[in-house]
Amino acid sequence: MTAAVRYELIKTCKQSGARLGKVHTPHGVFETPVFMPVGTLATVKTMSPEELKDLGANIILSNTYHLWLRPGHEIIREAGGLHKFMNWDRSILTDSGGFQVFSLSDLRKITEEGVHFRNHLNGEKLFLSPEGAMEIQNALGSDIMMAFDECPPYPAEYEYMKSSVERTSRWAERCLAAHERPNDQGLFGIVQGGEYEDLRRQSAEDLVSLDFPGYAVGGLSVGEPKDVMNRVLEFTTPYLPDNKPRYLMGVGSPDSLIDGAIRGIDMFDCVLPTRIARNGTLMTSQGRLVVRNAKYARDFRPLDENCDCYTCRNYSRAYIRHLVKSNETFGFRLTSYHNLYFLVNLMEQVKQAIREDRLLDFREEFFEQYGFNKP
Ligand SMILES: CO[C@@H]1O[C@H](CNc2nc3cc4c(=O)[nH]c(N)nc4cc3[nH]2)[C@@H](O)[C@H]1O
Numbered sequence: 001m002t003a004a005v006r007y008e009l010i011k012t013c014k015q016s017g018a019r020l021g022k023v024h025t026p027h028g029v030f031e032t033p034v035f036m037p038v039g040t041l042a043t044v045k046t047m048s049p050e051e052l053k054d055l056g057a058n059i060i061l062s063n064t065y066h067l068w069l070r071p072g073h074e075i076i077r078e079a080g081g082l083h084k085f086m087n088w089d090r091s092i093l094t095d096s097g098g099f100q101v102f103s104l105s106d107l108r109k110i111t112e113e114g115v116h117f118r119n120h121l122n123g124e125k126l127f128l129s130p131e132g133a134m135e136i137q138n139a140l141g142s143d144i145m146m147a148f149d150e151c152p153p154y155p156a157e158y159e160y161m162k163s164s165v166e167r168t169s170r171w172a173e174r175c176l177a178a179h180e181r182p183n184d185q186g187l188f189g190i191v192q193g194g195e196y197e198d199l200r201r202q203s204a205e206d207l208v209s210l211d212f213p214g215y216a217v218g219g220l221s222v223g224e225p226k227d228v229m230n231r232v233l234e235f236t237t238p239y240l241p242d243n244k245p246r247y248l249m250g251v252g253s254p255d256s257l258i259d260g261a262i263r264g265i266d267m268f269d270c271v272l273p274t275r276i277a278r279n280g281t282l283m284t285s286q287g288r289l290v291v292r293n294a295k296y297a298r299d300f301r302p303l304d305e306n307c308d309c310y311t312c313r314n315y316s317r318a319y320i321r322h323l324v325k326s327n328e329t330f331g332f333r334l335t336s337y338h339n340l341y342f343l344v345n346l347m348e349q350v351k352q353a354i355r356e357d358r359l360l361d362f363r364e365e366f367f368e369q370y371g372f373n374k375p
């Protein structure tokens with residue numbers, strides 16, 4: 001299939017095996033490894049599209065389940081699609097709703113057909129199938145769509161995981177069949193299998209046989225320890241083709257982004273930077289900083305003295321602490337901008353380390369400075 005979503009492998013780091021690449025979509029190109037800001041309800045909370053471009057974002061995420069519920073995908077279709085609706089002319093990836101159905105709503109029943117569950121906003125009964133998830137994503141017109149999958153809870157029994165993986169593979173085939181414009185937008189398969197190597201292999205081989213333009217590693221960042229995530233990546237990515245992008249869903253923190261890149265991951269997303277920004281927690285080159293802390297009341301330095309973002313060039317810890325404590329919206333815009341810039345800029349540093357074949361050295365330096373090595 002000659003999908004319009006195409007991956008270009010530029011270089012592999014000799015020291016770590018991490019990859020430098022480019023992904024071409026109908027709305028432009030983005031370099032990898034990449035961190036993708038999350039805009040669940042058609043907005044990356046508190047950020048304008050201009051600010052997202054300014055901080056370096058070339059692709060953002062949105063969500064099938066949430067947009068289906070609010071405002072409804074038909075309204076977005078009538079608006080001319082999600083790009084037009086939210087005034088974002090670069091790439092958009094939409095998650096399929098698989099994870100949200102399993103994480104947001106209770107009273108759900110999984111059948112071969114799809115999932116019966118309750119609307120997490122008003123309790124009404126809903127049903128979502130692979131075909132339904134594709135109809136919504138086709139209406140949104142995202143550049144990269146995700147197959148409808150089951151993200152089982154962690155941990156899950158082997159037998160349950162095996163039957164879930166086999167159903168997710170059958171659902172992936174149904175998503176391909178329901179993809180209206182395969183030569184114009186890309187549909188990624190999502191590898192499941194929990195922490196079971198044979199099931200991860202089976203899931204990857206099932207999906208690779210369907211020749212998707214890209215593959216996600218799902219079922220992680222669901223509460224498992226970081227060493228379990230790293231181990232799963234180590235035995236899963238080798239089953240994925242080198243000439244396609246690999247997307248680790250729901251990750252994450254600075255250490256997980258670096259460790260994921262080292263294990264062959266190209267794309268990342270997480271609500272973490274914008275979520276913690278809204279309670280005044282900042283990612284800085286010296287580690288986490290909680291700006292509400294009284295010790296910053298008269299601290300007129302920038303949040304991060306090594307950061308050249310708009311927030312750090314123009315505002316002090318004392319001012320941002322005042323805004324956050326006063327619950328001023330501008331304060332959360334400044335903290336969100338900085339945290340997103342921090343992760344996008346971290347990926348710039350990771351790419352440079354890959355170019356110089358020294359990503360493991362960079363990992364040591366960054367972990368030391370950020371304080372990840374502290375017991
Ligand atoms: C660490 O942050 C918390 O955890 C979530 C991120 N973790 C995560 N794991 C995911 C797995 C999947 C998957 O297997 N399939 C599909 N379709 N989408 C997924 C989305 C995922 N997001 C945030 O929501 C936050 O609450």
Ligand SMILES: [Zn+2]
Pocket residue numbers: 303304307308309310311312313338341
């Ligand atoms: Zn900054």
